[in-house]
Amino acid sequence: MSAFNAIGEEREIDREEFTADNEPQPTWCPGCGDFGVLKALKQALPEVGRTPDEVLTVTGIGCSGKLNSYLETYGFHTIHGRSLPVARAAKLANDGLEVIAAGGDGDGYGIGGNHFMHTARENHDMTYIVFNNEVFGLTKGQTSPTSPKGHKSKTTPHGNAKSPIRPLSLGLTSGATYIARTAAVNPNQAKEIIAEAIEHDGFAHIDFLTQCPTWNKDARQYVPYVDVQESEDYDFDITDREQAQDMMFEAENALHEGTVLTGRFFVDERPSYQDQKKDLGEMPREPLAERYFDEDAKWERSYDLLDRHT
Amino acid sequence: MSDNELIWRIAGGSGDGIDSTSQTFAKVLMRSGLDVFTHRHYPSRIRGGHTYVEIRAAGHEVQSRGDGYNFLLALGDSFARNPQEDAYYGNEEIKPLSENLDELREGGIIVYDTGLISEEDVEDLNLEERAEENDWHLFPMDLRSLAREHGREVMRNTAGVGVTAALLGMDLDPFVEAMEDSKMTGDVLQANLDIFQEANDIVHEEFEFTHDLRIPEGEHEEEQALLSGSNAIAYGSIDAGCRFIAGYPMTPWTDVFTIMSQHLPEMGGISEQVEDEIAAAALAVGASHAGAKAMSGSSGGGFALMSEPLGLAEMTETPIVLVESMRAGPSTGMPTKPEQADLEFVLYTSQGDSSRVVFAPGNVEEAYEQTRLAFHIAYEYQIPTIIIYDQKLSGENTNVPVSFFDREPEPDLGSTLTEEELKEAAHDASGKFERFQHEPDTDVDNGVSPRSLPGQSGGRYLATGNEHTPTGHISEDPDNRVFQLERRLQKLDSIRAELDEEHESNQTFFGDESADYGIITWGSSQGAVKEAVERLNDAGSPVKGLGVSDMMPFPEDEITAFIESVDEVMVVEMNATAQFRGHIQKELGRYGEKLTSLLKYNGNPFEPAEIVESCELRIEDSDEEPTAQVHIEPAAGD
Known part of the structure; x- marks a missing residue:
């Protein structure tokens, strides 16, 4: 008998269940790309059969961090850059949970970059959505790790001397096993990609272009977008690492030249961290969290370890 | 001797x-x-x-x-x-x-x-x-x-x-x-x-046997086990039902981490060596949030990285146990040498009016006992609890009766609700679970509002490092702010009351009860002080001693009574800035003129004779400097 009956519950799910009763209307600016992520999630979650009680949405800090204030699931709004370590531990403690982590580009590729690299490397079974608006929004428009070279802001008054980070390439090199880029201006694709990412067994990384009309570009600047799977101009095998790498490189360059290339860039069937750890005997087959509610569970004692000390 | x-x-x-x-x-x-x-x-x-x-x-x-x-x-x-x-x-x-x-x-x-x-x-x-x-x-x-x-x-x-x-x-x-x-x-x-x-x-x-020294004789009444402070902390954690640890190697904390990592997999637990200490503490928070008894830890420099996740645990009321194994600082300091100079850092690190529990065990048995207690307090009161110890206690082996460990495990998750209990728990008008209740008419009079776990039916809430309403939504409303902050701080008083009323004291009293001279110490210096006090009494200088483990919440009554009962107190600790003396004065708001310090910070722990010598100098009111590499810092105005 499970102590977590929401997990694996089979029933009809209405997307409105994912609208927060207490805070139905987000505080994001009009025209903000973050609405696109929220909408895509609300559509994707019922589609893949997940209920609000079995989803844990873990966010960082920034406008994107408010996601779980407006998405009705279990939520953990953590600290700047640290959504991934919190999220992956929750998944380790109870891998029945559907864990979705989210944060901005500064959160994920800047202050939390180390966690991004290692969570991808370990291939934790979870979805990570990076709200990439190429700027720090909530602190009023400073240059971020994805801001293009030359970007002017109050912290770079003469223009940014740094080249932007390459988020897709970084995900690939680090070891993510599902890598996609979508955009708020492309709601159908966004929903589909989020659904695929949730269903993927491993670390799914979505670089989600969320325009920031207040401090950076508005929605029009992400149009027209090109879906690399649908366009005849691009032909590559998403399961081929080298081809994926070339495609990512091109997409990252193109963004700063005004062409928005989106779609799936890489998929790999490498076993998830949880599965590998279980196979090595480094993680229980049954969720650890269940054991604390099992009245018949036998708990080991240090008393039985004393032989080596006597 | x-x-x-x-x-x-x-x-x-x-x-x-x-x-x-x-x-x-x-x-x-x-x-x-x-x-x-x-x-x-x-x-x-x-x-x-x-x-x-x-x-x-x-x-x-x-x-x-x-x-x-x-x-x-x-x-x-x-x-x-x-x-x-x-x-x-x-x-x-x-x-x-x-x-x-x-x-x-x-x-x-x-x-x-x-x-x-x-x-x-x-x-x-x-x-x-x-x-x-x-x-x-x-x-x-x-x-x-x-x-x-x-x-x-x-x-x-x-x-x-x-x-x-x-x-x-x-x-x-x-x-x-x-x-x-x-x-x-x-x-x-x-x-x-x-x-x-x-x-x-x-x-x-x-060889000709010219020497007198021979092996002493002795007999134990029962079987003994030889173990270190690190063993004891790990075993206390295991017996408290801890089955999740995350860490990053750093001397001397590594001992606890490796002992746990060696045992947890075969006990159905999980050990994670991660990219840095920020992640390590954040993982402990995440695992606990999802329903595991979880711990992490480090030594000074690594613990510094844990400050922000520590604050997150405080604000979201996520139970975690952290251990901090001190070594000589600042910065990289002397990695393999003991010191007790991280006390203020551990007590006050992380921003805001924060609340945490800190225990400083004085020996191997206390390390086991207080680690178990740390898990109990953390999970009952949803508060980070820290075991602060040092390189000395970490590595010193001593014998403990095997029977000491013969007791029941305590894997209880504390103030965590089952799905059944959740149905009866407080929900707001829209039907949302009130994870952080604060209204005076609710049953949270000890400051603790029971939690649900993700995946439970009907327990949804938002945990956030922002100030928040009872359902967890971000709020800067002044009334809510005052209620929530006061409720979180109130937990420390509730914990003090529980420690005083329901547990044997973590403080150790020794020496001559009627003495007019007192020595207070904390953490692992207790053994040396205890022996020094015995020798002083044997030599005809009546002295009483107190080894303190409760750093926070502070055992105000016990320490006040001890200080009041003597003319002067010498506070013995392994640091240069008299941190525990300062802590006593801050917590009690007085006694600056009564507390002398004996400090040692050369990288070696106290020997009993060093304490005996310095104490005698003070009792005799002598101006002489101690011969050992220690420093006497007189009381204010002295």
Whole structure:
């Protein structure tokens, strides 16, 4: 008998269940790309059969961090850059949970970059959505790790001397096993990609272009977008690492030249961290969290370890 | 100083097997009925560098290192750098002998390996002359050749133990048993047994027994186990039902981390070595949030990285246990040397009006007890709880009755609801679970609002590091802010009340109750202070002592009563800035004129005699400086 009956519950799910009763209307600016992520999630979650009680949405800090204030699931709004370590531990403690982590580009590729690299490397079974608006929004428009070279802001008054980070390439090199880029201006694709990412067994990384009309570009600047799977101009095998790498490189360059290339860039069937750890005997087959509610569970004692000390 | 005790020091270079040899010897001493206490001194270096382990053994209780020592086994440093006059490190080869002479007591024994320590170097030391002056008894022997003859050079430590056993008149069988019980097998075991026996024979054949020192006698009433503070912290965690640990290696915290990592997988638990300490603490938070009993920890520098996740745990009321294993700072400091200088850092790190619980165990048994208690408090009150200890307690081995550990595990998740209980729990008008209730008419009078876990039906809420409403939504409403902040802080008072009313005190009182002079110490300095107090009383200076473990919430009543009962208090701690004295004054708001400090910060823990000397100086109102490398910081206005 499970102590977590929401997990694996089979029933009809209405997307409105994912609208927060207490805070139905987000505080994001009009025209903000973050609405696109929220909408895509609300559509994707019922589609893949997940209920609000079995989803844990873990966010960082920034406008994107408010996601779980407006998405009705279990939520953990953590600290700047640290959504991934919190999220992956929750998944380790109870891998029945559907864990979705989210944060901005500064959160994920800047202050939390180390966690991004290692969570991808370990291939934790979870979805990570990076709200990439190429700027720090909530602190009023400073240059971020994805801001293009030359970007002017109050912290770079003469223009940014740094080249932007390459988020897709970084995900690939680090070891993510599902890598996609979508955009708020492309709601159908966004929903589909989020659904695929949730269903993927491993670390799914979505670089989600969320325009920031207040401090950076508005929605029009992400149009027209090109879906690399649908366009005849691009032909590559998403399961081929080298081809994926070339495609990512091109997409990252193109963004700063005004062409928005989106779609799936890489998929790999490498076993998830949880599965590998279980196979090595480094993680229980049954969720650890269940054991604390099992009245018949036998708990080991240090008393039985004393032989080596006597 | 007890006459009937052995303090055996084995000295060599890192990599010479000093640690494992001393473990075996300590076990033999314990099995023969003696109380033992070990002290490790080593450099932050894998190969070479002056290192020693000291084992104190007596037929009576020992709870600290002693004053100096009386038996030196100088193996020589087989990884010593070439002697260079201009280099600051000088001649490393001779150090296992030369560096240890100042602390060797009169009448002491010196065994040294002539296979590694050259005759010329020994002559340069004037060893014979000094031995005559101090009544030392010299036993030079080529341990290296003996080891090579039967096995490998590294086995010269076994030869040294053989010499020790012979000189002390010890029964050899327990050594043979201990070697057979160890990890050694086959040829390696046989070689060691041969070396041990032959070393013993040579001593009887070739040396005249000029010394008086012999093995003390003792008997235990029940079976004993030899373990360290790190073992005790790990075992306390296991018995508290902790099955999740995340960490990053750092000396000396690594000991707890590796012990847990060794056991957790076979206990259905999870150990995670992660990218940095920010992640480590954040993982503990995430695992606990999802329903595991979780811990993390580090030493000073790594713990600094945990400040922000620590604050997150406080604000989201996520139970976690962190351990902080202090070493000498600031910055990288002296990685393998003990100090008690992270107290203020651990008490106050992380922004805002934060609340946490901090225990500082004083010995191995307290380390076990207080770690269990830490998990109980953390999960009952949904608050981060920290065990602060140091390199000294981490590595010192002492004997504890096996029966001490014979008790039931406590895997309870504390104030966590089941789905059944959730149905009855508080929900707001829209039907949302109130995870952070604060209204006065609810049942949260101890400040604790029960939590749900993700995946439970009907328990949805938002955990956030922002200030939040009862359902967890972000809010800057002034009334809500005041309610929530006061409720979180109120938990500390509730915990103090529980500690006072439902548990045996974590503070240890000792000495003469009617004395007018008092000594207060905290954490791992307790053993040395306790012994010093005993000696002062034996010598006719009435003194009472108090070892404090509850750093936060502060045991105000116990400490006030103690200070009020004496004319002056000396606060003994291993740091330069009198941090615990400052903490007492802050918590009690007075007594600045009554608290003198005795401070030591040279990288070595207190010896009882150092405390005795300084205390006598204060009692006699003397202006003299102590002869030891310690510092007396007088009370305000003194």
